[in-house]
Amino acid sequence: MAAIKRLFVANRGEIAVRIVRACDRLGVESVVAVSEVDRNTLAARMATRAVCIGPPAATESYLRAETLVAAACGTGCQAIHPGYGFLAERPAFSRMCEKAGLLFVGPRAESIEAMGEKLAAVHLAEQAGIARVPGSGPVGTAEKACRAAERVGFPVLIKASAGGGGRGMRLVHTARDLPQALDSAASEARAAFGDATLYIEKFIGRARHVEVQVLGDSHGRIVHLGERDCSTQRRYQKLIEEAPSPAISERVRQQMSAAAVRLAGEVAYRNAGTIEFIYDPEGDNFYFLEMNTRIQVEHPVTEMVTSRDLVVEQIRIAAGEPISFSQEDVKLEGHAIECRINAEDPARNFAPCPGRIETWNPPSASTGIRLDTHCYAGYLVPPYYDSLLGKLIVHAADRSGAIRSMRHALADFEISGVATTIPFHRAVLGHGDFRDGAVHTRWVDQEFMPAMSALQAAAKSATEASPTQAAK
Ligand code: ADP
Ligand code: ADP
Ligand code: MG
Numbered sequence: 001m002a003a004i005k006r007l008f009v010a011n012r013g014e015i016a017v018r019i020v021r022a023c024d025r026l027g028v029e030s031v032v033a034v035s036e037v038d039r040n041t042l043a044a045r046m047a048t049r050a051v052c053i054g055p056p057a058a059t060e061s062y063l064r065a066e067t068l069v070a071a072a073c074g075t076g077c078q079a080i081h082p083g084y085g086f087l088a089e090r091p092a093f094s095r096m097c098e099k100a101g102l103l104f105v106g107p108r109a110e111s112i113e114a115m116g117e118k119l120a121a122v123h124l125a126e127q128a129g130i131a132r133v134p135g136s137g138p139v140g141t142a143e144k145a146c147r148a149a150e151r152v153g154f155p156v157l158i159k160a161s162a163g164g165g166g167r168g169m170r171l172v173h174t175a176r177d178l179p180q181a182l183d184s185a186a187s188e189a190r191a192a193f194g195d196a197t198l199y200i201e202k203f204i205g206r207a208r209h210v211e212v213q214v215l216g217d218s219h220g221r222i223v224h225l226g227e228r229d230c231s232t233q234r235r236y237q238k239l240i241e242e243a244p245s246p247a248i249s250e251r252v253r254q255q256m257s258a259a260a261v262r263l264a265g266e267v268a269y270r271n272a273g274t275i276e277f278i279y280d281p282e283g284d285n286f287y288f289l290e291m292n293t294r295i296q297v298e299h300p301v302t303e304m305v306t307s308r309d310l311v312v313e314q315i316r317i318a319a320g321e322p323i324s325f326s327q328e329d330v331k332l333e334g335h336a337i338e339c340r341i342n343a344e345d346p347a348r349n350f351a352p353c354p355g356r357i358e359t360w361n362p363p364s365a366s367t368g369i370r371l372d373t374h375c376y377a378g379y380l381v382p383p384y385y386d387s388l389l390g391k392l393i394v395h396a397a398d399r400s401g402a403i404r405s406m407r408h409a410l411a412d413f414e415i416s417g418v419a420t421t422i423p424f425h426r427a428v429l430g431h432g433d434f435r436d437g438a439v440h441t442r443w444v445d446q447e448f449m450p451a452m453s454a455l456q457a458a459a460k461s462a463t464e465a466s467p468t469q470a471a472k
Contacts, residue, residue, distance in 0.1 A: 003319040004028055004079045004103065008072035009043065011083030012062060014390055015295070016043035017374045019081045022311035023047075031075045033068055035061035037382045042374040051075055056384045062086045065093045069100050079103040079318055081311075085386070088294040089116060089164075105318040107216075107271045107293045114267055115291040119161045119199055125288035128263045133278060133287040135201035142179040145200055149178060152202040158182060160189035161197040166236030168192065171203055171442075206440040208247045208279040209233065210286065212260035213302045213310070216269040217317045223327045224257040225306050228298055232428065234350065234444045239421070240428065241298035242337045243305045246399055246437035248279060248286075256286055263291065272299075272314050278441075297340065297391070300372060304336035304395040335402040336395045339410065339429075341373075342387040345419035347456065354383035358417030363409040368395045381418055389420060399437070403429055427452065 006029040009019045016032055020043055023030040029048040034041065037056045044050035051071050054061035061067075065087055072080050080097050082088040082105070091109040098104060106112070115121045122132045136148035138161065149156045149172070158181055160168030168189035170181040182198060190196040213225040229245035230238040248256070260275040274296050276289040299310050308330070313323060344350040360377040363369055373390025375381075381389065392409055396402040410426045428434050433443065 001026055001028055001316070001319050001321075004315060006031060006048070006075070006077045006079075007105070007315065008068070008075065008077040008080045008102070009033060009047065009083070010062070010068045010072075010080050011086055011088075012038050012041065012043065012374075012385065013388060014372045014374050015083040015297075016041070017046065018372055019043075019083060019311055020046045022309060022315060025309065025312055026315060028315065031072070031077055033062065033071060035384075037380075037384065041379075042376065049075060056382060058086065058384065065090070065096055069096050069102065072097075072102055073100055077102065079105055079315070081105040081315070082294070084294050084297060089292075091116065103318045105271065105314050107269060107273065111267050111269055111273075112293045115273075115293050117161050117197075118159065118163060118290050119197070121291055122288060124266060125263055128259070128266045130259045130263060130288045131285070133201045133204060133289070136199050138197050138199055139182075142182055145182055145198070146175050146178055148200045149175065152200065155203040155205075157201045157203045158185045158198055159201055160185065160193060160195070161199060162193035162195035163189060164193070166233075168198070169236050204278050204280045204287070205442075206281060207231075208245065208281065209238070209276065209289075209441050210245045210248060210256065210279045211274050211276040211296075212257050213296075213299070214260050214264045214269065214273050214275065215310070215313055215317065215323050216264050216271065216273070217323045218270055218320055219322045220268070221323055221326075222261050222264045222269065223323055223325070223330060224261050225302050225308065225310075225330055226332050227253060227256060228301055230298060231439050231441050232434070232444060233441050234449070236441070238298060238340070239444065240337065240339050240425065240434075241301050242335065242399075242402070243301040244332060244335065245279075247281060249284075252279070252284065252286060259286075259288075263288075271317050272310055297388070298338055300370060300391060300393045301336040301338045304370070304393060305332045305334060306330055307333070334395055334397050335399040336393060337402045337406050338391050338393045339406065339425040340391055340421070341389045341413075341415075341425070342421045343381045343389050343418045344387050344421055346421055346424040346452075347419075350421070352383070352387045353419040354381045354387075355418045356380050357389075357415060359414055361412075361414040363392075363412035368405060369393070369409055370395070389415075389418075392425075400435075403435060 009032045032047040087093040091112040094104045094109040134152040139145035158170040186196040208231045216222045230241040232240035274292045277286045370393040394405040
């Protein structure tokens with residue numbers, strides 16, 4: 001790669017490892033930014049070099065744009081990969097990199113900006129002929145929100161225009177509950193994003209989250225790599241993703257990917273991006289939700305069914321090279337599923353569980369099983385960052401084969417020292433609704449978790465009852 005000999009990784013955890021791997025594949029050297037607690041992480045050890053950029057708190061390290069740019073220049077890098085989260089979707093960071101003469105492995109600042117405000121993105125999508133969920137513009141007052149909600153009909157979702165990661169969202173069933181929900185959504189959005197702009201969307205019941213992966217290069221080519229279904233969510237956050245979607249027809253699949261390519265073309269999109277849709281099985285309709293202008297956590301399921309390396313493509317595109325394949329070359333094969341393994345305790349409302357990993361016995365490596373992680377036995381999960389330990393991904397000929405393979409892999413995966421979401425995944429993958437492809441975006445919150453809690457309560461009262469029974 002002529003334009004990039006050395007690349008700076010402005011991120012941590014599994015995605016930092018993933019980016020270093022892509023660099024290795026391309027023969028590009030890598031420099032990983034590390035906070036004080038991340039000095040000895042897997043990414044730091046695998047990279048050509050690691051540089052400490054500050055104290056553990058993200059605001060003192062991974063979010064310090066100037067420090068990162070200076071470190072990249074100082075270590076002789078030509079490019080910066082921001083990963084996901086942190087600075088990945090800050091237009092100012094993309095601009096700062098380019099100003100310093102560094103290639104930003106992501107879209108142009110203008111594209112990040114255009115899609116960063118969800119309400120603005122919704123209008124762009126409408127211009128590209130893609131329907132949005134029936135909804136409103138910004139709602140500044142409770143009266144305005146109430147009129148909008150009555151127009152689209154309850155239940156509605158309150159959403160933050162600057163939102164992300166499911167924050168600032170509230171499901172509201174009646175006009176009476178609206179003012180309080182608006183207040184709490186506004187304060188959450190203000191705290192998380194520094195912007196309290198809210199809008200209203202009709203809540204689509206029993207909906208599926210289906211998103212399309214696109215790539216664009218600086219030569220004007222846009223390709224899509226099919227869709228992912230991310231309907232297994234808790235509190236609007238993805239937990240399990242798969243490709244292809246078990247819920248949509250071939251006709252919808254084609255319309256959806258054509259819509260995604262059209263929207264990406266509209267903004268002359270460069271690098272990897274994802275256009276998210278909500279699919280309403282009842283009306284067999286899909287609506288635009290938002291566009292994420294970065295590599296996503298769940299990109300591996302697409303890589304498994306297309307046999308393409310998305311992070312390698314991202315780096316080549318940033319170097320000015322064309323996408324290495326054409327739309328006709330994209331063939332989807334088999335079915336892939338990913339489970340996000342978090343250091344969280346599903347039995348305690350998914351409370352984060354930082355601490356020392358004592359046992360780390362992943363399923364043995366074999367074809368069709370992939371583990372993207374930065375963890376190992378003895379690793380200390382720091383409390384400062386998000387709780388993702390790794391992603392377990394399987395690929396099989398069809399969906400039932402993939403479910404079987406994932407259940408075996410989860411059964412074999414042994415972790416001790418910190419609580420993880422593995423028991424949750426085992427239970428979901430064993431559930432008839434998941435097997436039947438019948439889950440929707442609120443299934444975990446409204447159906448699965450309440451049933452699990454009831455089971456746990458019953459088991460608890462049975463164990464509490466047994467000593468007295470034994471005494472009789
Ligand atoms: P994806 O849609 O890529 O699967 P998520 O929506 O779960 O992923 O977010 C990816 C990562 O980015 C997570 O680590 C999440 O905590 C982080 N993230 C999402 N939105 C924001 C935001 N607005 N600001 C900072 N971090 C964010
Ligand atoms: P974020 O930026 O937090 O990812 P999204 O707009 O993508 O925000 O919404 C997060 C999730 O909430 C989606 O993945 C989807 O499952 C669910 N969701 C969003 N809008 C709707 C809607 N109108 N009806 C039903 N579910 C929705
Ligand atoms: Mg989203």
